[in-house]
Amino acid sequence: MMRIFFLLAGTAFGYVLILSGVSNYDVIRDMFLMQSIHLYGVLAIAVGISFLLVFLLKKLKIKALLTGEAIDYSNEPLDRNHIIGGLLAGAGWALTGACPGPALAQIGFGTLAGLFTVAGILAGTIAYGWNRN
Numbered sequence: 001m002m003r004i005f006f007l008l009a010g011t012a013f014g015y016v017l018i019l020s021g022v023s024n025y026d027v028i029r030d031m032f033l034m035q036s037i038h039l040y041g042v043l044a045i046a047v048g049i050s051f052l053l054v055f056l057l058k059k060l061k062i063k064a065l066l067t068g069e070a071i072d073y074s075n076e077p078l079d080r081n082h083i084i085g086g087l088l089a090g091a092g093w094a095l096t097g098a099c100p101g102p103a104l105a106q107i108g109f110g111t112l113a114g115l116f117t118v119a120g121i122l123a124g125t126i127a128y129g130w131n132r133n
């Protein structure tokens with residue numbers, strides 16, 4: 001039953017990503033070129049909702065859905081790797097017009113570029129894993 005819930009939630013999330021334009025390369029490009037503020041509003045709403053939901057998760061002490069374990073909210077101190085990772089993620093986002101969520105939405109929507117973006121995300125994740133060990 002949980003798998004069906006997550007499938008439906010992911011499908012709905014992908015639909016919202018497509019509808020809001022965050023998976024459209026032209027919309028992303030216009031945002032980075034400061035020609036459109038549309039996505040800044042979408043991002044601001046997403047950040048606000050995220051803050052509210054994390055606050056509620058902490059306040060209500062909700063456990064992880066799949067494992068039932070307590071959620072760890074500890075923070076790592078900022079270091080050089082966070083800066084490098086952020087710059088790489090930003091460069092990938094600027095080049096492809098998508099981060100992981102919108103890249104999967106692009107595939108679901110039938111955009112061929114999404115396949116290359118997801119392949120790049122997987123390659124970067126694998127490279128990180130090899131480098132970390």
